[in-house]
Amino acid sequence: MAEFDPNAPAASPPHGGAPSAWGGPAATAGSRLLVADDNKVNRLLLGRSLEVLGHRVAMAENGRVALEMLRRERYDLLLLDMEMPEMTGFEVLEQMVADLQLRDLPVIVTSSLEGVAHVARCIELGADDYLPKPVNPVLLKARINSSLEKKRLRDQQKELVRRFATSEVAEDLQRSGFALGGKRIRGTVMFCDIRGFTSITEQQTPEETIELLNTFYTLMFDAITGAGGVVNQMVGDGLMSIFGAPLPLADACGSAVRAAREMIELIEMLNVERQAGGRMPLKIGIGIATGDMIAGYTGTHARATYTCIGDAVNLAARLEAHTKVAGRPILVDGDTACSLDDAHALEALGAVQLKGKAATVEVFAVSA
């Protein structure tokens, strides 16, 4: 269906000198709305009232067409009639709930179906609000503004999650919702840290340090996410990442080691630049361990983080610390080592007594 024609006579402001009940454009004006109604009079009138509010309006004459349009283009809000041929509003709502792309689109049901049961069913199926027909213009404006405002906040939240979590965690959150507590998985954990970071910070300005950290994190993220890992914690000059959660990974050990080798390579390239500028080279240590762990959200409902808990996590942190002693940049545990193929050159360092561990641990160095 075509856009609501802005040149039609309908586009002129309401007649009469008294202020209109629609009260002119609101703060959320300029949004893109879709009206789905099989009845032409209803469709035109609703389109008109939304246009007067300052929105851009497209129209669909049944549920099937509406769904097609929603999947083809971006809309900010859907006004949905229930009683429609080909596909009813109920069916549209059901399909939207099942569609990750459409699930968060606000829907206001406009219907003259009678009975509270209908209203309840719409709300259960995820509709934001219900307006009986004929639609009261004052209520329409209030409901639309409130729905658009809620959508704006939701979008903002999604953007924050996207920026500060990872796309995997964000998707996992969107799919399964947020719940504290975890599930048991088998995965590979990597810790990485800048060696002698304190002495580097002492030799440069705070601005230079921040810039260095940003460069460092950009390079490390690139290597880790490129290999299928997820960075889930950044602390000072160190970071923790997980391979194999929240989404399973075919070769978690190999991916982690590939990422580690690329990280070393990237740091070496950075050092060429730094040394040309007369600055100290960076050195990093990487510890990798594999095992069963609990992955999930820990914290409170107000503030939580996606993380993994388990022996392998502690072990990876200890191995990272041990790189200083061993003088090797990448150390892995036995479980990781035995899953690696010949593409990675390993050197057995023998059993090592690590801090905080009762038993000795077989340690392997990976040649960068």
Add this chain to the structure above:
Amino acid sequence: MAEPVIDPATFAELQDTAGAEFVGDLVATFLEEAPQMLAELRAAQSAASADRFRRAAHSLKSNANTFGALRLGEMARRLELGGLAVDTGPIDALQAEYDRVAAALQELTGG
């Protein structure tokens, strides 16, 4: 005189909020569409299709109330909720009321 065919307050409010010119177009659309709904109502009654009957009555009700044709709206509502009509009597009555509504709307919009 009984209550008017078109409730003046409802119609005036519609004109005030949507614009008189736009309401003129809207009335024209209604006068094009409504006969089809009435025809559908008759077809559904003779085909004994309760669902089609209910939907056609539902559409008429919705549009009638928009323009303030309250009696027409109420008659259509009774058909919507009352199930398939046993004969064409209620549809004939609805048709007669619609004819009055159409004439009144044409007069109101100068058409």
